[in-house]
Amino acid sequence: xxxxxxxxxxxxxxxxxxxxxxxxxxxxxxxxxxxxxxxxxxxxxxxxxxxxxxxxxxxxxxxxxxxxxxxxxxxxxxxxxxxxxxxxxxxxxxxxxxxxxxxxxxxxxxxxxxxxxxxxxxxxxxxxxxxxxxxxxxxxxxxxxxxxxxxxxxxxxxxxxxxxxxxxxxxxxxxxxxxxxxxxxxxxxxxxxxxxxxxxxxxxxxxxxxxxxxxxxxxxxxxxxxxxxxxxxxxxxxxxxxxxxxxxxxxxxxxxxxxxxxxxxxxxxxxxxxxxxxxxxxxxxxxxxxxxxxxxxxxxxxxxxxxxxxxxxxxxxxxxxxxxxxxxxxxxxxxxxxxxxxxxxxxxxxxxxxxxxxxxxxxxxxxxxxxxxxxxx
Amino acid sequence: xxxxxxxxxxxxxxxxxxxxxxxxxxxxxxxxxxxxxxxxxxxxxxxxxxxxxxxxxxxxxxxxxxxxxxxxxxxxxxxxxxxxxxxxxxxxxxxxxxxxxxxxxxxxxxxxxxxxxxxxxxxxxxxxxxxxxxxxxxxxxxxxxxxxxxxxxxxxxxxxxxxxxxxxxxxxxxxxxxxxxxxxxxxxxxxxxxxxxxxxxxxxxxxxxxxxxxxxxxxxxxxxxxxxxxxxxxxxxxxxxxxxxxxxxxxxxxxxxxxxxxxxxxxxxxxxxxxxxxxxxxxxxxxxxxxxxxxxxxxxxxxxxxxxxxxxxxxxxxxxxxxxxxxxxxxxxxxxxxxxxxxxxxxxxxxxxxxxxxxxxxxxxxxxxxxxxxxxx
Numbered sequence: 203x204x205x206x207x208x209x210x211x212x213x214x215x216x217x218x219x220x221x222x223x224x225x226x227x228x229x230x231x232x233x234x235x236x237x238x239x240x241x242x243x244x245x246x247x248x249x250x251x252x253x254x255x256x257x258x259x260x261x262x263x264x265x266x267x268x269x270x271x272x273x274x275x276x277x278x279x280x281x282x283x284x285x286x287x288x289x290x291x292x293x294x295x296x297x298x299x300x301x302x303x304x305x306x307x308x309x310x311x312x313x314x315x316x317x318x319x320x321x322x323x324x325x326x327x328x329x330x331x332x333x334x335x336x337x338x339x340x341x342x343x344x345x346x347x348x349x350x351x352x353x354x355x356x357x358x359x360x361x362x363x364x365x366x367x368x369x370x371x372x373x374x375x376x377x378x379x380x381x382x383x384x385x386x387x388x389x390x391x392x393x394x395x396x397x398x399x400x401x402x403x404x405x406x407x408x409x410x411x412x413x414x415x416x417x418x419x420x421x422x423x424x425x426x427x428x429x430x431x432x433x434x435x436x437x438x439x440x441x442x443x444x445x446x447x448x449x450x451x452x453x454x455x456x457x458x459x460x461x462x463x464x465x466x467x468x469x470x471x472x473x474x475x476x477x478x479x480x481x482x483x484x485x486x487x488x489x490x491x492x493x494x495x496x497x498x499x500x501x502x503x504x505x506x507x508x509x510x511x512x513x514x515x516x517x518x519x520x521x522x523x524x525x526x527x528x529x530x531x532x533x534x535x536x537x538x539x540x541x542x543x544x545x546x547x548x549x550x551x552x553x554x555x556x557x558x559x560x561x562x563x564x565x566x567x568x569x570x571x572x573x574x575x576x577x578x579x
Numbered sequence: 580x581x582x583x584x585x586x587x588x589x590x591x592x593x594x595x596x597x598x599x600x601x602x603x604x605x606x607x608x609x610x611x612x613x614x615x616x617x618x619x620x621x622x623x624x625x626x627x628x629x630x631x632x633x634x635x636x637x638x639x640x641x642x643x644x645x646x647x648x649x650x651x652x653x654x655x656x657x658x659x660x661x662x663x664x665x666x667x668x669x670x671x672x673x674x675x676x677x678x679x680x681x682x683x684x685x686x687x688x689x690x691x692x693x694x695x696x697x698x699x700x701x702x703x704x705x706x707x708x709x710x711x712x713x714x715x716x717x718x719x720x721x722x723x724x725x726x727x728x729x730x731x732x733x734x735x736x737x738x739x740x741x742x743x744x745x746x747x748x749x750x751x752x753x754x755x756x757x758x759x760x761x762x763x764x765x766x767x768x769x770x771x772x773x774x775x776x777x778x779x780x781x782x783x784x785x786x787x788x789x790x791x792x793x794x795x796x797x798x799x800x801x802x803x804x805x806x807x808x809x810x811x812x813x814x815x816x817x818x819x820x821x822x823x824x825x826x827x828x829x830x831x832x833x834x835x836x837x838x839x840x841x842x843x844x845x846x847x848x849x850x851x852x853x854x855x856x857x858x859x860x861x862x863x864x865x866x867x868x869x870x871x872x873x874x875x876x877x878x879x880x881x882x883x884x885x886x887x888x889x890x891x892x893x894x895x896x897x898x899x900x901x902x903x904x905x906x907x908x909x910x911x912x913x914x915x916x917x918x919x920x921x922x923x924x925x926x927x928x929x930x931x932x933x934x935x936x937x938x939x940x941x942x943x944x945x946x947x948x949x950x951x952x953x954x955x956x
Contacts, residue, residue, distance in 0.1 A: 210669075210956060244896055266858075266897040286897050287842040289854060290918055292587070311843055314917050342898055343843050343852050374895060465664040466688055466720050475720050477666060481643075482956075485862035485930055518751060519621055519929060520643040520663050521719055540691050541667055552896060553862055556934070559955035577954055578936035579587060579859075 204562075204570045206461060206504055206543060212482035213461040214558035215545060216573070217506060219566045220457035221439060222254065228421065228438050229258045235427045240264050240283060240414070242436030245552045248561060249277035250573040251439060264434045268295050273576045275304045283307040283414070285370065285434065287335060287343055290318040297328055307367055311335040311344050316355045320362025331367040332359050333412060334403075338395030339388065341375040347398040356408050368412030369403065371396040372434070376419035380449050380493055389424035392417075397429035422450045440551035443500060447492035453500060453508050458555060459545035460499070461562070462522065464538045472530025473523050474538045478546055480517040484553035498522060499546035506545055514546055522546070581939075581947045583838060583881055583920060589859035590838040591935035592922060593950070594883060596943045597834035598816060599631065605798065605815050606635045612804045617641050617660060617791070619813030622929045625938060626654035627950040628816060641811045645672050650953045652681045660684040660791070662747065662811065664712060664720055667695040674705055684744055688712040688721050693732045697739025707741050710789060711780075713748040715772030716765065721748060724775040733785050745789030746780065748773040749811070753796035757826050757870055766801035769794075774806035799827045817928035820877060824869035830877060830885050835932060836922035837876070838939070839899065841915045849907025850900050851915045855923055857894040861930035875899060876923035883922055891923055899923070 206215075232239040241255045244266035252263055252274060262281030265271045271282050280303065288296070288308045299306045308330055310316050316332070323330045334355050337344030345352045360366045373392035379385050396415050403410040415427070416434035418441075427433070440458035441451040462478035480498065489496045498514035501524055512531075516523035524538070531537065538544070548554035555561070561573040583592070609616040618632045621643035629640055629651060639658030642648045648659050657680065665673070665685045676683045685707055687693050693709070700707045711732050714721030722729045737743045750769035756762050773792050780787040792804070793811035795818075804810070817835035818828040839855035857875065866873045875891035878901055889908075893900035901915070908914065915921070925931035932938070938950040 210672075211666075212956060286854070287852065289588075289840050289842045291840065295587075312917060315843070318917075337845075342895060342900070343845070463666050463668065465666045466692070468714075468720070475664065477663070480863075480930065481933060485864070485927075486857075487862070487864070518719060523719070540689060540695075550862075553857065556858060557955075578934075579589060 211461050211463040212478040214561045215459050215461050216561045216563045217457050218563050225258045237427050237430050238432040240432055240434050242434050245436040247576040248573050267579055269579050281305050293322045307331040309333045309335045313354050313358050316358035320364050324363050329365050331365045333367045333370045336369050336371040336396050336399045338371045338392045339373045339375040347395045356403050360408055366409050368410045369399045370414035373417050373420050376417045385419050385423035389420035392420050419448050419450050437551050442551040443496045443549045444488040456547045458551045459547050462544055464540055464542040467535040469535045472534050473525050474534050476522040476524050478522045479520045481519050484557050486550040486553040488549040499548055502545040504543045588838050588840040589855040591938045592836050592838045593938045593940045594834050595940050602635045614804050614807050615809040617809055617811050619811050622813040624953040625950050644956055646956050658682050670699045684708045686710045686712045690731045690735050693735035697741050701740050708744040709736050709741050710744045710747045713746050713773050713776045715748045715769045716750045716752040718752040724772045733780050737785055743786050745787045746776045747791035750794050750797050753794045762796050762800035766797035769797050796825050796827050814928050819928040820873045820926045821865040833924045835928045836924050839921055841917055841919040844912040846912045849911050850902050851911050853899040853901050855899045856897045858896050861934050863927040863930040865926040876925055879922040881920045
């Protein structure tokens with residue numbers, strides 16, 4: 203039987219009890235706020251994880267690529283929102299998915315793309331479901347709620363014969379905050395901006411059934427979601443050190459870790475060398491500018507307990523440098539002899555997961571199952 | 580027929596003419612210096628790329644995981660050095676590879692691992708070929724040339740019945756330098772330290788056939804390699820922006836790029852949004868502390884020509900933010916309309932390549948071929 207002591211390393215480990223706790227926490231919060239929940243499965247890219255989210259009450263999923271849409275559709279998910287601005291060259295693929303029975307929603311934030319979607323839809327006899335992307339925090343894409351372009355895009359879609367599915371936004375700048383007050387304010391900014399965009403559409407006599415918002419920090423910190431119909435969030439399912447620093451989880455909630463083996467030491471420097479380098483952890487250094495910098499990750503024992511002060515302070519492709527913060531640990535070689543197995547909590551679960559072709563899911567009873575994940579586009 | 584205008588994006592593109600030029604340049608330099616060349620295939624993890632290196636004169640390959648050893652052995656490569664310190668739990672896999680005919684060399688830098696290798700080898704009637712890892716720049720693993728441990732490890736292997744294959748080192752700190760003088764000095768430090776370790780072994784009556792050194796910057800900048808038998812280097816095959824800043828290539832040498840499509844704009848900010856986010860580019864920000872920071876990459880036209888001053892200034896998972904350095908480009912939407920295809924040169928070719936399940940190799944005639952690459956462990 204596979205165990206944490208026998209599987210090869212590095213390995214991406216999911217502690218199922220923690221994951222289930224995270225899923226239940228988010229779903230309960232959404233139920234309390236009276237909104238549908240549509241998890242973003244770009245974090246896990248894993249059917250087994252998404253099924254656990256659905257079993258807990260999630261309605262539909264959000265994806266970041268059509269490959270994800272394709273794979274989750276094959277895995278039995280039919281209500282899918284592709285939440286990256288539709289590139290016209292991908293319309294034939296989207297059409298194909300819809301013709302095979304996938305209720306695929308798409309998004310846009312420009313008149314140019316809206317016209318391309320409508321023209322392609324009409325040419326192929328397809329009425330696409332299209333949401334308009336709204337910019338509520340200036341961090342990326344979208345149309346600001348008061349911009350003229352909002353109505354121009356809506357008309358290009360609606361008058362062009364497409365189904366105007368509503369508005370959606372993502373306050374990704376919530377990742378840069380770290381106080382409850384700032385997070386609550388950002389959640390309200392995200393909500394009110396998206397609701398305002400919906401009001402403008404409805405005020406112009408246009409349909410706007412869905413008002414979809416979300417990021418893990420704003421979803422968990424929102425005090426009320428009046429006018430919102432649906433929330434999307436992704437990384438909450440695993441959490442990570444960036445989210446710990448944002449303040450929406452603790453280390454004990456982090457469900458994804460990298461199992462690693464000590465392969466050597468530089469004892470004079472207080473270093474243990476492990477087989478989790480950046481190829482395993484990813485190059486994500488998201489905690490670098492946060493209130494606590496964890497290097498390439500927080501070190502835990504094989505049992506998942508945090509070894510406070512020990513971090514992955516450096517990384518080459520297949521080598522991680524494990525050291526103690528502050529004064530070097532002169533006993534590092536005795537503390538972590540060659541062959542010692544440890545777990546490393548990641549800065550960013552989405553990036554770390556993507557380095558692995560599969561997860562090893564650990565049950566409360568200690569059994570390990572292999573869960574596949576998708577790679578590439 | 581697939582073309583750069585029709586394949587889906589993001590895509591990892593190899594410009595074959597540039598790659599062949601890089602391969603020829605390195606091989607010619609090695610021939611001039613009178614050493615064998617054993618490329619590190621962790622950069623490409625691609626059989627087609629490694630075959631081009633072999634066809635140019637490379638003798639054997641270097642790998643960073645046993646998965647790579649396994650896959651390249653299946654692809655017809657038999658002389659393989661696994662250049663990460665041997666973890667005892669991987670010995671059965673190494674044994675299995677050798678029994679199937681793979682001339683797999685392994686490395687170690689501790690008495691503890693050396694004894695484990697010897698004990699396992701004797702118990703299984705196998706004489707492993709083992710090189711001792713030497714630390715010539717303090718950046719990672721290895722035994723310093725003058726340390727007592729060097730002879731202790733050598734005796735543990737030799738007296739334990741294993742074949743002492745020689746010494747090897749990697750001056751990875753060369754990546755932090757950026758002047759010819761400093762690089763030449765580091766190349767000499769790498770050479771002399773490794774040769775010194777070999778002399779100590781031979782002085783003690785121990786065999787030391789191979790003296791193996793290398794990193795891309797030191798391999799290209801070494802003035803002489805007296806006493807060295809073999810050089811290893813990896814990233815030179817593609818080069819990248821980090822190597823451009825180190826000073827061993829120009830942008831025009833970089834053979835790997837990410838083909839991307841413009842999917843939107845924030846015109847007031849001077850942003851174009853492209854479908855190459857960090858999932859495509861990787862989170863590697865290796866140029867951040869170098870003489871020129873390229874953000875997440877240098878923007879080029881679809882023809883591969885550098886668009887000076889345009890970089891990927893930000894990245895989310897599937898969104899890249901493309902902007903001009905300095906003053907925002909007020910004409911960004913007209914310059915790069917939706918659907919425009921561009922290429923992004925990566926900070927770090929090893930990290931960017933790893934995000935993709937395959938490469939698209941572009942011939943000088945403009946034909947595209949798909950070359951697979953390995954993922955995971």
